[in-house]
Amino acid sequence: MSRDTEDLLRELAPQVLGVLVRRHGGAAFDACEDAVQEALLAAAVQWADGGLPANPGGWLMTVASRRLVDQVRSDSARRRREEALALATPQSALLVHAADASAPVPDRDDSLALLFLCCHPALSAQSRTALTLRAVGGLSTAQIAAAFLAPEATMAQRISRAKQTLKGVSLKGSPGRLADVRHVLYLIFNEGYSASAGEDLTAPQLSGEAIRLTRLLLRLAPDEAETAGLLALMLLTDARRPARTGPAGELVPLGEQDRRTWDRSSVAEGVALLEGALPGGQPGPYQVQAAIAAVHSEAERVEETDWAQVLALYDVLLSYDANPVAALNRAVAVAMVHGPAAGLALLTELEADRRLARHHRLFAVRGHLLELQGESAEAAIAYREAAARTISAPERRYLAERARRVAS
Template identity: 45%
Template sequence: MTAEVRRAVDAAFRDEWGRLVAALIRSTGDWDLAEECAQEAFAHALRTWPRDGIPQRPGAWLTTTARHRAVDRLRRETVGTAKLREAALVIPEPGPGDGGVPDDLLRLIFTCCHPALSLEARVALTLRTVAGLSTAEIARALLVGEAAMAKRLTRAKAKIRHAGIPYRVPPAHLLPERTPAVLGVLYLLFSEGYAASVGAHLLRGDLCDEATHLARVLADLLPGEPEVLGLLALLLLHDARRAARTEPDGQLVPLEDQDRTAWDRAAIAEGLAVLDRALHHRAPGPYQVQAAIAACHATAADAADTDWAQIAALYGCLTRWRPSPVVELNRAVAVGMADGPAAGLELVAALERTGALAGYHLLPATRADLLRRLGHHADAAAAYRAALELARTDAERHYLRRRLAELTRSPGGSHR
């Protein structure tokens, strides 16, 4: 097989998998059959494209091949007569500009993210059916055993079948209450890729890529939804910094120390443009606010140029939509940068008294950084040690150890 064919198949898989599975599910009503026939179509492409050449329209070729596989499979089933008639009638041969395919994909995304399913099931099912990850890949990404993940996927599909969860985009009057579930899943997927909760690596680029890709799809299909645009802008602006967030050996580089020439300026420009489109709707929401915070960082010429007062104000706005101790902790960081570390410490102390972030390593890590900036090095070292005991990724542990070592080596501390 030539490298050109491999690239073509890989590109087709990324671009067409979700649409192909969506069309097959719509016609057959059988999730497992749809996935199996889609897999067979790609396997057939690997065998025949080296011999016959890459088709002019790979998506159409794959859809036709998968359709034939589905019809053949249903024909062999003794109880498949009704499904066979449906499959033969409902899956049309794809034509140029077929407007039904994106609708199918949107139905699939909303079905995977139906609020009747648990959050864990939504994430797993979205990765499986929309992004095309294997069960083993999803299990590794979400840090679950492969057998357990297989059971989770089976249960999710069974619930869709037995509970009669409709395979459709919700009617207009239900969209406002259903779209947040979809956005929440995509945000969670990106967050796990951007800052992994456990493991040897801080970043999981494949999860960032998949979440951003799906956010693009959703923004294309719901262009009038400002929060959809807000989420896409947020992901683009955060992911633009990916290359600068770790050293070659995987160690974490804090924001103020990142090489801003390594930031993806095209992604930043796109993110800012998408955020602009969202804000023009004059219907603000939490994803737009978070994107505005990310824009403050992305447009600062250097760390000293960051508008921390604006960021602190935006976090204050965010607490009205998303009141949570993590948001309050982020606001404490911003206040500490805008008004001085003592002001930030007051907010951190208030959070500590609530106990809401007990066991969360970034709480003592934030306290440590503020104390370090105040020159209280012994207290800062104790807080860094507390954070180190709670950190769950190697990259975060390396970073905290480095900070602790800096305090130990220099009586004056490090004010990087």
């Protein structure tokens, strides 16, 4: 199957699933999602041999609907689901004929409602992420499990429990839950850009999917400045990917990256999105984070970074939420503006935050600031402690090498 066909299937899948779930209700989410997956598999086989149908969306809609009917009618183990569907859905809505294969997918796009459903507050953060990648992103259970370094059986159980939780939940979203959707996409991107565990520094499939879904979200809700800010943040950050690793896959920190290899088209798009969003009023946290990333992108060399502006933006960011990671990053900006001693003083305060006190990044930043201050022995100790605490193999190797280098 060609890449273009694969992209088309991933674009159409949430549209078809959204229609089915709206038609048959949240109680049928599991059956609807299974039917769509079967339709996608059928398309992958048949389209590869016979080419694209005249109406790919209508083809998928018809096949998925027929598979759903087959499930309801033939699987004796699902009789309770059949009864629920019979009560909730007119029989005429379940009868789909082959002649309907040329019918278009309804004009109404239910993708946004589907995103709301997958990010429902009744689900845990992990379940929201997994279900979004499965139902809206089109990733297989095996792909999601591999990206998060979890056993496939464990991920399958998580997705199955999430589907069960959604039974009886309304498909209708509320504007307040748009923030939940953005947060899930933000988490997916972060895990893809900097994998929390494993041998690889990044999981490009996850960050790429987060960008794709955020584009979709912005298309469905184009007036949301924070969504534009989130997409800008992702693009400006992901632009650095080519420079983040060395020839052997080793981690290259921001200050040592060859900025000539940054993806300037992604930088330009991110800056344009940000410039279009900021005049709309009070900027939200994603817009502020994007602005910080834009400041870094403007500097051709790390020495040219406008750290005073970065510090001012972190002050704004922390006014929204006392996030410990943002506070840690602000400590670095303080050190770059006012000297490493000022940054180290802030780290002492952050040690009182239980969310951060044992995190490897706190020790890594301490090592960096101690190194800037010329306290090599103490820096090496901090780097070694950070290396012992991280579960990311590339970060552990980098921190251990940093400790060896400053100690020699």
